[in-house]
Amino acid sequence: MVRFAFSPRPAVAILVGLACIVLGASAVAAEAGTDAFRLTILHINDHHSHLEPTLDARLEFAEPVGSIEVELGGFARVTAKIRELRSRYPNSLALHAGDAVTGTLYYTLFKGQADAAAMNRVCFDAYALGNHEFDDGDAGLAGFLRMLAGDPAGCRTPVLAANVVPELGTPLYPRAGERLIRSEAVLTVDGQRIGIIGLDISGKTRRSSRPLDSTVFLDELTTAQQRIDALTAQGVDKILLLTHRQYLNDLDMALRLRGVDAIIGGDSHSLLGEAFAGWGLNPSGPYPTETRDLDGNRVCVVQAWQYASVVGELHLSFDADGHVTRCEGTPHLLHGERFARDGRLLEGEARQAVLDVIAAAPELGIVTPDPATQALIARYSEQVERLKQTIVGVAVQDLCLERVPGQGLSAICDVRATQAHGGDIQQLVTAAYLARVPEADVAIQNAGGARIDIPAGPISVSDVYSLLPFANTLVELRLTGAEIKNALEEAVAGFMDHADGSGGAYPVAANLRWELDLSRPRGQRFSRVEIRRRGAPDWRLLEDAEDVIVVTNSFLAGGGDGYAIFKRASGEGRATDTFIDYAQGFIDHLQQDLGGAAPGDPILATPPEVRALPCADYSTQRFVDGLGRPLQSDPEVPQGCGG
16 A cells, blocks of 8 residues: 655754745735736656556545545646646646656666656656756766657657756767757747746755766756846746755745746655645645745745646746736646545445545546557556566565655655664665675665665565666675764765755665764764674674775765765775676575575575564664654554564
């Protein structure tokens, strides 16, 4: 069961100071005067190769309806909804705010081909790059963009990233006059020129993805103002930022700019629309969110959640001077028409009660998938389904996902199940690393590198590649104890000390454990760092001068997620790539290390049992959040780890 009834988070204090007043759309009356022009923005972000719908999403309605299960999202519904709204509002633009790819087997198998084909069914008017577009490097991104530009029906979506500057002769800029990305697009709607500037999140993309060293990521704020000024000088007075740099960062940026009218964002997967709280969801703010720029002019900020589940509908009204006088709109949750409770289909009066609630809620609505898009996706899904059918293990319990303890990112587990020690599945991933590389003493993984929970039950090849979807290999690093401690500190500092940092950098380890206090300054957060050498029965304190072989993924070995010490060691020749695919390594761990199969044997007819590790083997032994609060196990909630 996939549940979308989230509790407030995070418990970890990652504080962003915003000296602004943020107002819901209904809180600000339109200024006096007649609106000269009205523009509609239809938008999505962070669909992450989720082309198929979520089959059993849960929504929480008030009694007597209660909790229901419903099919949610899917790109065929995105296509249908955007086409419906485009026909209703001819003065409209369809925008995608990045992270179109990675996250499901559709990307693992097809490397963006399926996503490009689905996106071209919508034919977005502009698309901004996100950080995950660079996960397979500039060459992988270039391949995807060529697929996007190769639509036989003639769709040619401008790809925008004003602050990304590839070097001439590299995949994104192979020759003069052939850059695959642009700074901005100027589109004409009903005689009005609309400027759209793309921005990618610089620090996170550089740290958490794989762009070439020669590809320059400029400061977002400086770049935005420069491009706004350039468009204004050309007489463009209606300017949108299409960004992939997080909701709170967008709000902060709006305060520091002049001349921007709206920001259509992504990256933080923010669900906006306060009414969603009534359906058991956890909105981050109103839709749209209004703030002011440096000159006191209105700026409208929106985002549309994640995974092709929401289409945002934003209406902007402009006066004759190009200033926004009013912004309003609706985020549409895209769901099906079949409702269930505890797996049983609702019929008759029970179904009608759900329909009555939906009819009264503009943000809810049954969306019939676009048939042509469904047929297109089906051509790819046949190969995906064949791969999904192979079972490689059986989880005897829920194996919960978590990044920073206390965040509550799991879709199947109570946050209290992981707040003391962190994610269960990440610990199993590091155990697999260690088992597959016998020369290593310890393994270190970024928590964000594992992408899904594993619920109790069969574990398929599909599950493993959804858990570990990136093109990573296992790499040995030769480090000192002091370097390991400093690497742990820099990983946490990446999200504690930087507004655009990623909690996905949070370290998880095998044969290494620690206590962590996020309320302390950098360099003092980790204490009692202990190691258990391979084959040794006992834990002991890690010494600064001792030499340790660490196995990690190639992403971290290259400095991803801010692991600069790992990158330095690689650059100094202290790295050995095993060329073991990390997802295949996890499958081999299940089959061979847990199941007893020999290398080269067929998949075991009786899948091995997979369970959480003992609590004593979890890397985070004690955790204090950014407000100085120790997070401890709750005796009323079953813990993933064992005694």
